[in-house]
Every structure is written in structure tokens, then in C-alpha cells.
Amino acid sequence: MLTSQRKKAILKTLGRDGQVLAKELSETFGVSEDTVRRDLRELAGEGLLQRVHGGALPASTAVAPFAERRALESTAKRAIAAAAAAMIETGQVVIIDGGTTSAELIRQIPHDLSATVVTHSPSVAVGLVDHPLIEVIVIGGRLFKHSIVTVGAAAIEAMSHIQADIYFMGVTGVHPSAGLSTGNFEEAFVKRALAARAAETVVLASSDKINAASQYVIGGITLAQTIIVERETELALTKPLEDAGITIVRA
Known part of the structure; x- marks a missing residue:
């Protein structure tokens, strides 16, 4: 052959x-x-x-630069973002990751919602300027331009002082055995540190991320308690995740 x-x-x-x-x-x-x-x-x-x-x-295909990924808006991504926004309750402290789905998530947050958002994404922070009742805490550090998020020791140190109710995590890979992964070494550390500071971690996973893997492991699949997927995602892909004890929300 x-x-x-x-x-x-x-x-x-x-x-x-x-x-x-x-x-x-x-x-x-x-x-x-x-x-x-x-x-x-x-x-x-x-x-x-x-x-x-x-x-x-x-291999995950969700690895294009932020500007290219942002241009590829989809009905499915908006649905995932809307389902995530509906999980936020008044008075909560919420961590929102960087990424294009997170950018859509903040558009779905009601303008009369009162909450605190912690983020290491300048784009997310600026996107919440017009939400008068949301207090925004920005985590500083070195800017990773590919994803427009801060990374590094300073960012991880700042996170250690937070106790959040929920963390909306962006990933490039969700796999039952390979776990949650991303395409950058420092981003993996930051995401793991954020997950450790929240009572619940919710992963936002479009279809190109399910049953795929990237180079750097954030953590095992059970690092997430909930994964929001597209409504049409095949049951064969989500069943191993549910078998691991993870709640699957179809948006």
C-alpha cells in the first residue's frame, strides 16, 4: 500500500x-x-x-486567529451563547473566558442584569461597558494576541483571589479520554486556574470541538460540570460525556 x-x-x-x-x-x-x-x-x-x-x-479545527473565527458567526454559536447567558443569575460572580462564543455570550446578557463579571479578555470587558448594572473586573497580564486574552504569572496570581459562582470556559477540544484542551500552553494553565476558582465550570462547545483534541491539556473531562453543545450534536458524541457525569445542555 x-x-x-x-x-x-x-x-x-x-x-x-x-x-x-x-x-x-x-x-x-x-x-x-x-x-x-x-x-x-x-x-x-x-x-x-x-x-x-x-x-x-x-484534531480540533477551532484554531484560526480571533478575527477569522469572529467572522464565522453561526446560528448554533448564538444558541450556545444564549443558553449560557440564561444560566447567569442576579448577584452572581461570573468568570467569562475569551473567544468568539464568549463574545456572543455577552451580547446575550440582559441589560438589566446585576452581576459581577471577571474576565481576562479585554474584548469581553469592553463589550460590557453598556451594561450599567454589571461590575467588570479585568485580570491583567501579558496579552496573548491570538485569542486576545491575558496570560502569565500575573494573571494566575490575580485569579487566586476570586471565588466565582460560574466559569464559562472556551476550549478547542472536548474529548472523553483526552479531556479539555487548547492550542496554547499558557492558555491551558490560565483556564485551569480559572476553573479552580469557580463553583461550576461550563464549557461552550460548538460541533467542531466535540471529540477533538489540541496540543495542550487544560484538564480531564470532569473538570467541567456542564457542557453546552449544539442541539443537533450526535448522541454518540455526547453519551461518553454524560457517562462521565457531565450535564449536557443542548442549545
Whole structure:
């Protein structure tokens, strides 16, 4: 079998099963595991999968720069944001992550809602200027321009003084075994630190993030108590998450 044929077969299996194992692939193709690992490395280099120990998972496609992702507004994203906004109650302290779904979330917050929003996203903070009853606390640090959020030691130190009711987390990957992941090392630390400061973590997950993985792990799947998904998300994708004890909200 030619290399190109093996790669197509690998991607087909990955799309069908949600994961591939190097040992099983080597047996299927009758080649060495080293050969399979080389195929996986090359496919990962093209952004077509995410390598993990022993094999590979689907790669998240939610990795474009913020401006490009913001331009790709969708009905599904607005529905997820509306479901998240409906969870916020009067008087709560709410942490809102950066990202395009979070940008939509703040548009869905009623103007008469009285609450405190903590964010490390300058875009989220500015977007709440016209909400007269929302107090905004901005966490400072080094600006990570790809996602327009602050990261680093200063940001994590500031978070340690917060006790929030709910944290709306943005991710690029949600996978039952690989957990919650993102495409930047420092962002992963910041998101984990924010989750530790909230009574409940709610992940906002459009369909391109479900059953996918990125390079940097935020935490295990049970770091989230609730995941909001698109209404049409396949039951086969959400059942392993529910089996892990996570509440799935379909928006």
C-alpha cells in the first residue's frame, strides 16, 4: 500500500472511530509501528489529526486567529451563547473566558442584569461597558494576541483571589479520554486556574470541538460540570460525556 493510501485509510478510520492506535494500524497495513508513527507525524504536521500516546485523535479545527473565527458567526454559536447567558443569575460572580462564543455570550446578557463579571479578555470587558448594572473586573497580564486574552504569572496570581459562582470556559477540544484542551500552553494553565476558582465550570462547545483534541491539556473531562453543545450534536458524541457525569445542555 502506498503512503498516500495509508494516510487516507488512517483518516477514514479516525473519522469513523474517533481515534486510531499505532499498533492496530501497523497490523492492519502490515507495516512497522515506526512507519505508522511517521504517517501520523506527517498528518499531524498538516493539522489533520492530533497525536497522543499510542496513536492519534481528531484534531480540533477551532484554531484560526480571533478575527477569522469572529467572522464565522453561526446560528448554533448564538444558541450556545444564549443558553449560557440564561444560566447567569442576579448577584452572581461570573468568570467569562475569551473567544468568539464568549463574545456572543455577552451580547446575550440582559441589560438589566446585576452581576459581577471577571474576565481576562479585554474584548469581553469592553463589550460590557453598556451594561450599567454589571461590575467588570479585568485580570491583567501579558496579552496573548491570538485569542486576545491575558496570560502569565500575573494573571494566575490575580485569579487566586476570586471565588466565582460560574466559569464559562472556551476550549478547542472536548474529548472523553483526552479531556479539555487548547492550542496554547499558557492558555491551558490560565483556564485551569480559572476553573479552580469557580463553583461550576461550563464549557461552550460548538460541533467542531466535540471529540477533538489540541496540543495542550487544560484538564480531564470532569473538570467541567456542564457542557453546552449544539442541539443537533450526535448522541454518540455526547453519551461518553454524560457517562462521565457531565450535564449536557443542548442549545
